[in-house]
Amino acid sequence: MIAYALYFAYFCFGSALLMNLWKVATAPDVVDRILALDTMVINSIALLILYGLTLGTEIFFEAAMIIAMLGFVSTVAYARFILRGNIIE
Incomplete structure (x- = not known):
């Protein structure tokens, strides 16, 4: 029974990963791409x-x-880059 639950979870997270990849490719703004x-x-x-x-x-x-x-760390670095224009001061 646990095998079926694992396969279902693989399918759910794999499809979510593909949907996020689609959002990265088609997002209109940089902030949306960072969130994806x-x-x-x-x-x-x-x-x-x-x-x-x-x-x-x-x-x-x-x-x-x-x-x-x-x-x-990468999300924080992207956010600092968007806010200030540089990562390291």
């Missing part, structure tokens, strides 16, 4: 965690934590 990229990071973290659950290993959880930290 941030959501893509969250969906890829969810897919990594699901894959780790499927295989039963902990290494994918650590990779998800690293990607979460990088996603947060």
